[in-house]
Amino acid sequence: MQKKPFIIMIGLLLAILLGGAVTYFLMKEPPEEDPNDIDLIIERSIETEQAITTSLQNGTIIQVSFKFQTDSLEAKEELEKRMFQVKNTIINHFANKTTADFEKDGAIEELENTIKNKINKVMTHGEIEKIYTTSYVLQ
Numbered sequence: 001m002q003k004k005p006f007i008i009m010i011g012l013l014l015a016i017l018l019g020g021a022v023t024y025f026l027m028k029e030p031p032e033e034d035p036n037d038i039d040l041i042i043e044r045s046i047e048t049e050q051a052i053t054t055s056l057q058n059g060t061i062i063q064v065s066f067k068f069q070t071d072s073l074e075a076k077e078e079l080e081k082r083m084f085q086v087k088n089t090i091i092n093h094f095a096n097k098t099t100a101d102f103e104k105d106g107a108i109e110e111l112e113n114t115i116k117n118k119i120n121k122v123m124t125h126g127e128i129e130k131i132y133t134t135s136y137v138l139q
Contacts, residue, residue, distance in 0.1 A: 044076050045069045048083075051135055054091045058098045064090070065135040066115070068128050075126025082122065089118050099138060108133050 033040060051063040068086075070076045079086070093114060101107060112131040120127045 041069055044071070044073060046076055046079055046083075047134065048087070051137075052087055052090050054094045056094055056097050056099060056101075060099045061139040062094055062102070063135070063137040063139070064133060066090075066112075067132040067134050068119075069130040069132070070126055071129050072126040075123060075128070078123060078125045079119075079128065082119070085122060086115070086119055089115060093118075102138060108136065 045067050047067040048065050051065045053061060053063045055061055068079055070079055093111070102111075112133060116128045116131050
């Protein structure tokens with residue numbers, strides 16, 4: 001007869017411990033991601049397949065390639081699907097530019113930021129954190 005209360009007490013103690021352990025692991029925050037972790041940057045990045053070539057307003061040809069760094073794998077997958085929109089945005093941006101627009105200081109950074117802001121407006125599963133210009137030729 002004495003065994004029944006003891007078994008109930010042990011069962012309650014185990015349930016409390018199990019509940020506490022589950023609560024601890026559910027409430028524990030995931031470790032902070034290092035924004036400079038190169039493996040993470042590469043994992044979440046996508047590069048344009050080939051240089052995008054288009055004509056500027058004054059007839060000059062520009063060839064440019066980019067690497068897009070996203071904030072998550074979901075954003076990377078979405079960006080891969082939206083690559084046609086990315087290319088269209090870039091080509092439309094170049095259509096209103098001349099060679100002089102690309103010769104001034106900060107022109108590449110301005111281009112990267114403009115493209116990033118335009119594409120982020122249509123992204124639904126994350127965003128582009130940074131755009132790297134990997135090749136750039138004016139002819």
